[in-house]
Every structure is written in C-alpha cells, then in structure tokens.
Amino acid sequence: MIDLYTWGTPNGRKISIMLEALRLPYQVHPVNIMEGDQFSPEFQTISPNNQIPAIIDEEGINGEPISLAESGAILIYLAEKTGEFLPDDPTERLTCLQWVMWQMGNFGPMLGQAHHFNRFAKEDVPYAKQRYQEVAKRLWNTLNRQLDGRDFIVGDDLTIADFAIYPWAMRYEWQAIELDEFPHVRDWMQRMGHIEFVQHGMQVP
Incomplete structure (x- = not known):
C-alpha cells in the first residue's frame, strides 16, 4: 500500500x-x-x-x-x-526525463505564476500578468512543436512525461491560452482525456 x-x-x-x-x-x-x-x-x-x-x-x-x-x-x-512508463531505450529514456525536467523547471513554475497573477493576486499587476502570459505562450509553443507528428510527448507510447505535463495543460484557461492556437497540444489533450486511468487520476482527491 x-x-x-x-x-x-x-x-x-x-x-x-x-x-x-x-x-x-x-x-x-x-x-x-x-x-x-x-x-x-x-x-x-x-x-x-x-x-x-x-x-x-x-x-x-x-x-x-x-x-x-x-x-x-x-x-x-x-x-x-x-518498470513502466519510462522507456528502456537509453536515448528515449533521456528524452523522457528531459521533458519531465522541462515540466518541473519551466511548464509548472512559470504557468503557476500565470495562475497566481491571473486569479489569486490581491491586487491587479498588469506587468506581471502580461509577462507570465507571454511566457506561457512561449512554453505552449515549445510543447506544440514537440507534439507535431507524435501521439505522445516522447513518441508512440505514454510515459511519465505525459503524466507530468497533462495536468498543467488542463489549467489552460487560468493561463489565458486559446487551445486552437496550439492544435498539436489540443489533440494530445483530447487523447489523454479519453484514457480511463487519466480520468480517474484527475479526480483525486
């Protein structure tokens, strides 16, 4: 347990x-x-x-x-x-870990700042809102390029990189992101959202 x-x-x-x-x-x-x-x-x-x-x-x-x-x-x-959701192939494994680290160091912290200034700041800070919305769009562009021609972050198979990134992408409205501007991410999110265990995990707690 x-x-x-x-x-x-x-x-x-x-x-x-x-x-x-x-x-x-x-x-x-x-x-x-x-x-x-x-x-x-x-x-x-x-x-x-x-x-x-x-x-x-x-x-x-x-x-x-x-x-x-x-x-x-x-x-x-x-x-x-x-032994699951982390590729055995050394190159694919490193690629997977690279995108987990990208999420940990960029996609999470920077989008978290966008969440704060767009939704939770006690006073309106236009400079901060503009800055982190611009950063959010840059990061979404990075993710959109990676998903061009791929079903999942690393390739054809689900990995922990998908699990790391998806919940942050699902807060796109908090980041003032228009999904149609990032079609590869949008389609990946739809694929992820149809997976039963992803649906269950998103409801915890």
Whole structure:
C-alpha cells in the first residue's frame, strides 16, 4: 500500500494519474493547502519543503518503507519500481526525463505564476500578468512543436512525461491560452482525456 499525500493541484494529479495507470493500491490523505495543512510538523517530516504531493511506500527499496516528496522524483521512483512508463531505450529514456525536467523547471513554475497573477493576486499587476502570459505562450509553443507528428510527448507510447505535463495543460484557461492556437497540444489533450486511468487520476482527491 502506498500512502499519497495530495491536493487537487496539477502537481498532485501527476501522481494520482501514475498510480491509477500502474494499478497500484494506494490510500489518499488530503492535505488542504488552502488551510495550511502542508505546514504541519507531521507533514514536514514527509515533505521537507512543505509541498504536495508526497508518498510513503511501505514496500520501497529493498522492501523497506520510503517517504518521498517532489512530484518529478516520485514519478521516476514509481516508474523505476515497476518498470513502466519510462522507456528502456537509453536515448528515449533521456528524452523522457528531459521533458519531465522541462515540466518541473519551466511548464509548472512559470504557468503557476500565470495562475497566481491571473486569479489569486490581491491586487491587479498588469506587468506581471502580461509577462507570465507571454511566457506561457512561449512554453505552449515549445510543447506544440514537440507534439507535431507524435501521439505522445516522447513518441508512440505514454510515459511519465505525459503524466507530468497533462495536468498543467488542463489549467489552460487560468493561463489565458486559446487551445486552437496550439492544435498539436489540443489533440494530445483530447487523447489523454479519453484514457480511463487519466480520468480517474484527475479526480483525486
């Protein structure tokens, strides 16, 4: 049994999609980040940076329990644990990890800033809104080029790169993105949205 500490955010949904895809038994522990649950001393022992998601796997490395935070690290851990959704071919594996890192370092943080200034800032900051909307469009263009001629991020098969990127793309309205401007991403999102385990994972918690 894997304990999943999460909330209804793109980063949290990466892991619930992965767990659903792997058909692994897991128990959900909601961490209400709107009420500050992530700053509890108990949660900090699992997630040193006080962020969701985090997991505890009772059957971790060498059969010993392991706790792990940071969504990218969790995706890689689960892929390596099960041998699924991370390519065996060394070049394709590196390509997959490249796009996971792209999401972790760019597509997530920059779109998160767009979310903040478009929806949650206590005062209107036109400069910040314009800046992060422009950055969002640049990143969506990058993703659109990668998906040109491909069914999924790396190629013909689903990988953890798709699981990492999809929940962030699904917040496109928060980023002032018009999907029709990025047809390859739009079509990929439709393909992803028809997968049953993706649908289930997007509903957690």
